[in-house]
Amino acid sequence: MKAARLEDGELHIRDLPTPEPGEEEALVRITASGVCHSDLHLARGDWAGIRPPAIGHEAIGIVEALGPRAEQFVAVGDRVILGLGGTGGGYWCGACEYCLGGQPRHCAQGKGIMGTFAEEFPVYAKSLVKLPQSVGDLEAPLACGGLTAYGAVKKLLKHHILPGRPVAVIGAAGGLGHYAVQLASAFGYQVIGVDVGEDRLEFVRSLGATLAVDAEDALEVVQREIGGVDACLQFSARIAGFNLGLKLLRKGGLFVAVGIPATSEGNLQLNPFEFFLRDPTLIYSAVGTVQDMRELVELAAAGKVKTHVSRTGPLSDLPAIFDELEAGKYLGRAVITDLAH
Ligand SMILES: [Zn+2]
Ligand SMILES: [Zn+2]
Numbered sequence: 001m002k003a004a005r006l007e008d009g010e011l012h013i014r015d016l017p018t019p020e021p022g023e024e025e026a027l028v029r030i031t032a033s034g035v036c037h038s039d040l041h042l043a044r045g046d047w048a049g050i051r052p053p054a055i056g057h058e059a060i061g062i063v064e065a066l067g068p069r070a071e072q073f074v075a076v077g078d079r080v081i082l083g084l085g086g087t088g089g090g091y092w093c094g095a096c097e098y099c100l101g102g103q104p105r106h107c108a109q110g111k112g113i114m115g116t117f118a119e120e121f122p123v124y125a126k127s128l129v130k131l132p133q134s135v136g137d138l139e140a141p142l143a144c145g146g147l148t149a150y151g152a153v154k155k156l157l158k159h160h161i162l163p164g165r166p167v168a169v170i171g172a173a174g175g176l177g178h179y180a181v182q183l184a185s186a187f188g189y190q191v192i193g194v195d196v197g198e199d200r201l202e203f204v205r206s207l208g209a210t211l212a213v214d215a216e217d218a219l220e221v222v223q224r225e226i227g228g229v230d231a232c233l234q235f236s237a238r239i240a241g242f243n244l245g246l247k248l249l250r251k252g253g254l255f256v257a258v259g260i261p262a263t264s265e266g267n268l269q270l271n272p273f274e275f276f277l278r279d280p281t282l283i284y285s286a287v288g289t290v291q292d293m294r295e296l297v298e299l300a301a302a303g304k305v306k307t308h309v310s311r312t313g314p315l316s317d318l319p320a321i322f323d324e325l326e327a328g329k330y331l332g333r334a335v336i337t338d339l340a341h
Helices: 037-044 137-143 145-158 177-186 198-206 215-225 239-248 272-278 290-301 315-326
Strands: 002-007 010-015 025-035 059-066 079-082 120-124 166-170 190-195 211-214 229-234 249-257 281-284 309-314 333-338
Touching (some): 002 315, 025 079, 025 137, 025 315, 059 120, 079 137, 137 145, 137 290, 137 333, 145 249, 166 239, 177 198, 177 229, 190 198, 190 215, 198 211, 239 249, 309 315, 315 333
Parallel strands (some): 229 249, 249 281
Antiparallel strands (some): 025 120, 025 333
């Protein structure tokens, strides 16, 4: 089978043996795999130099074979979405305090998923969610971009930010942000979408944002129009996005960090006196659980959220897609739709 591999920092398309599904695993023939910004960060070694050999972690495919005891969860021929944001979908024990508390990504036995830029991929069958036909293959980015945005929007309710209140989405036209604008709008929030450039702002308006503002003007506009937002969902992979998000909050606001800037961008700085004065709640939101994925598939089937795909191509286009993604050329996502070429 064809598969993308990172070797010494270079991306190659290799011919590899078809993997065997292990205990409770299903082998999935991949029909579409989204290109997440995390894949790019990993390929470039942006995060503390970590470069796994296999990348790709949001995909749709058909179950082709089952390992021992996987038949309890899926059947051969099922069309499924897989990935759970990469960090969540490889394995979780289901019985530790984190698994039982709804945070399986902290499970000591947890394993991630990496490697869906391949014709076939073995995956923990409990993490698979079956798809209705109305959710097409180009919705593959729901498995990470969509799930991560949904997880962040759900944090608003968990932290008592009520529908109707103003919420800023930073990086609103990007792979994650464009889902968050749709979902937060569908939940009834007043969404202030922040991005850069008129094309991207126009796109953010088309997704249902109440207001779309350029990052450069955001602080002034938000202070003038609303006085400050109740919460900020920060998807930008730049420290500048964190700094802006903290400034946009009203006193006692909720800051939900999602984007992870390159290690070389340095640390988030917080002045303790300002922290005291403004009293924000700071949390991180990563991916989601298999139950979140089921809910999100239902929202997609109901037409409440849709993936915006700017670019499709075969597996051999992946290096070019990384360059384009790095240059900020896409609204929404790029999707590999032919894993065999
Ligand atoms: Zn991702
Ligand atoms: Zn566990």
